[in-house]
Amino acid sequence: MISATSVPWNIAVDMLLKGAKMTIELSVLSILLGLIIGLPVALMETYGNKTLRYIAMVYEGTLRGIPLLAIYFIIFFSMPLLVGVGLPAFWAAVVGLGIRSSAYQSQIFRSGIQAVGGGQIEAALSLGMSRMQMIRYVVLPQALRMAIPAWMNEYIIVLKDTSIALAIGIVELTRQATYLVSITAEPFKYYGIAALFYLAMVLPLTYLAGHVGRKYGIKGTGGAANVRI
C-alpha cells in the first residue's frame, strides 16, 4: 500500500512519551473519579434503604455489564443528542472510564466493608456511636485498608483500558504506537516498545499489590493481583 518511511528516533520517542503521558493522566483521573463515585455507591448499597440499594445495584450492575466502548460511544455520541451538551473527547474518556471503574470499585469497597467483623459494629453501637460515626470511625478505616490490594488491581485494569480511548480520538500510547507502525511498517519495534512501557507500569504494581495483599487483603479479593475481577 503505502511504502514505509523511517521515522527519526527522537521524534518517535517524543510521540511515544506523549502517548504514555496521556495514558497515565487518563488512568489517574479515571481511577480518582471512580473512587469519588464508587465509595458512596458502596455505602449506598450496604447501608442504604431499599430505594438507595436498588439504585446502587442498577448503577453498578449496568456499568459492569456493558463494554467500555459502548459507554464511550454513548457519552461521546449519544449524550450531545440526548442532553444537548457534549463533552470534549478527553473528558468523555475520563468520565467513561471513571464511571465504569466506579462500578467495580463499589464492589471492592463493599467487600471491604462486609469484611469488617460484625462484633466491632456491635461494640461501636454499644458505645453509643451513631451509624454515621460507626461507619466513619470503625468500618471505613479498616474496610479501606483491606481494599487496598484489590484497588491497586483495579488501577492496573484502568491503566490497560485507557487504550480503548483511542476509539474516540484520544492520543494515548497504543494509538501512538499504531500510528508509528502504520508509517514505518516496523510493528515489532514500536509495538514492542509500547508493550515494554505498559509492562514497566503494570508489573511493579502487580508485585506491590500482591505484597500488600498478603499483608492486608481479604481472602478472595485482591490477594492475587492483575485478575479480571
Added chain:
Amino acid sequence: MSESNNVLVIRNLTKKFGEKPVLRGVSFNVERGETKVIIGPSGAGKSTLLRCINRLVEPNSGEIIFNGVNILSGEVDIRKIRARIGFVFQHFNLFKHLTALENVKIGLKVIRGLDNTEAEDKARKALKAVHLEDDAYDKYPAELSGGQQQRVAIARALAMEPEIILFDEPTSALDPQLAGEVLDVMRDLAKRKVTMLVVTHEIGFALNAADEVLFFYDGVIWEKGRPKELLYHPQKQETREFLRRIADLSMFGGE
C-alpha cells in the same frame, strides 16, 4: 526368628531433612494382631516415621520389611503396597467432594476394582464397624463433626482390608468429647486384633489397648515395654520426664 509373624519390621531407618536428622536409626517390629503405640515429644519425627512406612516420605537408609518384602528396594510396586497399608491422618483428609459413603467406596472401586454393589456392601460394613450414625452416610465431610469425619477416615482405611493400619495422632485435632468416640472405635479394633501402629498422646488408650508402647525420642526408639511397665515404671530419665509432663496435663484433663 520367625519373621512370618511380623507384619512390619523396621531396621535402622534414617531420615534427614536438609541438615537436620529426624530419624537416626529406628528399629522395631509389629506382629500380626498387635496394637503398638508410639509416644514421644511433639515434632520429634513420629509423623515422619509413619510416612516413611508407606513411602509418602522417602527414608535415607534402612529397611522396611512388610510381610517379608523390603519395600524400600527398587522393584517394588509401591502403589500395591500402599493399598495394603491403611493410613489414618491427624486431619482426617477425607475427599471433600464425596459423601461419607462415597469416601469409603472410592478406594474399593478405583483401586481394588470392585463393582458398585460389592463396594457399597463392604463400605457399609466398614461404616457400621465405626458406628457411624445413619443420617451421616450421605453427608459431605463439611457437614460432619470432626469425630464423625475421623471415623469415616478409619472406615475408609478398614474397608480396604489392609494388613496394618497406621494412625498419625488420630485424635489430636479433636476436642475431648469427639476424641472419645474415635478412641472407642480404636479400642474396638484393637480388641478385634486388627494390626495397628498408633502414634498418639492419649496415654489412656495406650494403657487400655496397647500390646507394647514405644517411646520415641531423639530420632530413635529410646525405650519400649508393656504399657503398664513403661508408663508406670519407666527406666530412662528422658522417658520419665516426658511422662511426668504429659501426666501433669492429663491429670487436669481427666485421663
Added chain:
Amino acid sequence: MGYAGLIAHHLLGGLGVTLELTVVGFIGGFAFGFLLAVGRTYGGRLSRLLSTAYIELIRGTPMLLQLYIIGFGLPLFIRRYHPSFVMSPLLAASLGMVLNSAAYQAEYIRGAFNSIDYGQIEAALSLGMSKWKIIRHVTFPQAFRIMLPSWTNEMVYLLKYSSLAMLLAVPELMYKASVVASETFLYAQIYLLVAGIYLVFATLIIQAMRRVELRLHIPGVTTIKR
C-alpha cells in the same frame, strides 16, 4: 417497518459474530490456558519459564494492543516478504482473544488446582492411587467446581471486550452499531440499544452459570454467595 427490520437484521448479524468471538475465545482460551497451566506447574525449567513469561506478558499489556499487533502489525510485517498477504480480521480477532484469555484462564486453573489441600492428595496416595487416578477422582472434580465462578467472569469479560474487534473492522455488534448509527443518524438510540443487548447477554450468562454452580455445589468445596 422495513427500516426497523433492516436495522435489526444488521445488528443480529453483528450479534452473531460477537457471540462467535466470545465462544471461540473462551473455549480456545481454556484449551491453551490448560496447556499453559500444566506447563507452568509440571513442566521442566524451560516450560515453566516460557509459560510464566507468556502469562505475565499478556496480562501486563492491554488486550487492544494485542489485537492490533495480531490484526495490524503482524500482517504488515508478513507483507514485507509476501506482499499479497491478507489476514481475515475475524481470524485475527479470534486469535487475539484466544491468546489473551488463555493467559488469564491458565491462572484460574492453576489457582483452582492449588487450592486443593495436600492432605487429600496424601490420603489418595495412601490408598494406592496413581497420579492420574488422583487427578481424575480427587483433584479434577473439585477444581472444576471451584473454577466455575472464574468461568462466569471470563465469559462476560470476553463478551464485552469482543467489542474491541470493531477497531479491526470485524463486523461484530459494535461495528454494526456504528455503521447503522452513522447511516441513520440515530446515534443515541442505536448505542443505547446495543448496550442493552450486551447487558441482556451478560445477565443471561451470569444467571445460567449461577444455576450450574448451584447444581454442582458441594459444601466444603464451593461457596454460594448471597
